Amino acid sequence: MDQSQKKQRLLSLDVLRGLTVAGMILVNNGGGNASYEPLRHSAWNGLSLADLVFPFFLFMVGISTYISLRKYQFQWSRPLILKILKRTLLILLIGYAIYWFEACCKGDFLPFDHLRFTGVLQRIAICYGIVSIIAITMKHKWILGFAALLLIGYTAILYFGNGYNCDASNILAVTDRLIFGQAHLYHKTPVDPEGLLGIIPSIAHTLIGFWCGKLIIEKQALDQKIMYLLLWGFIFMTIGLAFSYGLPMNKRIWSPTLVLFTCGMASSLLAFLMYVIDHKKQKNQISFFLCFGVNPLFIYVISELLSIAFGQYGIADSLYNEIHSFVANAQISSLIYAIIFVLLNWSIGYPLYKRKIYIKI
Secondary structure, eight states: OOHHHHTOOOHHHHHHHHHHHHHHHHHHTSOGGGSOGGGSOOSSSSOOGGGGHHHHHHHHHHHHHHHHHHTTTTOOOHHHHHHHHHHHHHHHHHHHHHHHHHHHHTTOSOOTTTOOOOOHHHHHHHHHHHHHHHHHHSOGGGHHHHHHHHHHHHHHHHHHTTTTOOSTTSHHHHHHHHHTOGGGSOOSSSSOTTOSTTHHHHHHHHHHHHHHHHHHHHOOSHHHHHHHHHHHHHHHHHHHHHHTTTSOOOTTTTOHHHHHHHHHHHHHHHHHHIIIIIISOOOTTTHHHHHHHSSHHHHHHHHHHHHHHHHHTTHHHHHHHHHHHHOOOHHHHHHHHHHHHHHHHHHHHHHHHHTTOOOOO
């Protein structure tokens, strides 16, 4: 394989990343209980379409981490450590800035006594930071085994700590209350879906993505990349399904079976996209998702800020009511609103994509 082929960018990676970000925006603005069931997160045990988007994103964070650190040959150095710390801190601060912005929109300019400590961006930041440190300190042949140990350890925590109880006795809820205090937690359910102990399986999740990134980069032939991703995708999904009878899939607690099954699904979908886009060169309409995929965190942050502003200043309700006046069905109306919101964010990302402007977060 010549050098130009080695450096050829796999568009499928950006497309899957973009598909995931667009999915996150669609789910987050789908109208809650008024939306179609697949676009709602499972109340507790179970797996809906909405439950796939964040796990898919963490899987892609793992792949991106491998590609990023490979430029440094995974060697410990001061510039690399500073880069990891800077990016981790930046994503954390942006996550808290979004919470502060939401409070300010409500007239609460000093919400620090009840500002939530956990969240989607916070988990992404912590997983990126910890997995990056693991990647430059551990031999990569042990990565998958280490991820397995984390999942086994987390299974023990769930088993002995009422981890599948959706109440205040759940060890995840107990730990969060003890460390953070009730005022700084998610209040819609007893168990914070991005709580502290959930970081353990999320790190394993990101490590699996990292390991798949290693497969993608190290295998020279495209058909080898596709074959290995499909093979391991099948293995992960099979193990996840097999153990789901005793350990149900549950996104709220980020159960080990959820990790394995969704990583397997993401790996298989990526293999399919590689075949269609990179092998068969079928690239029609992929620019829609590419504009999300090349600036994923930036567009996600913009979508969160817009969602808060739309909700606080009545724009969301006005637009939904206008749609509902033409479409009587509440589910269809909420879906149309969510699609419009996705298109709004696309209209922000598309000019950046066309001008090759990539905003690194």
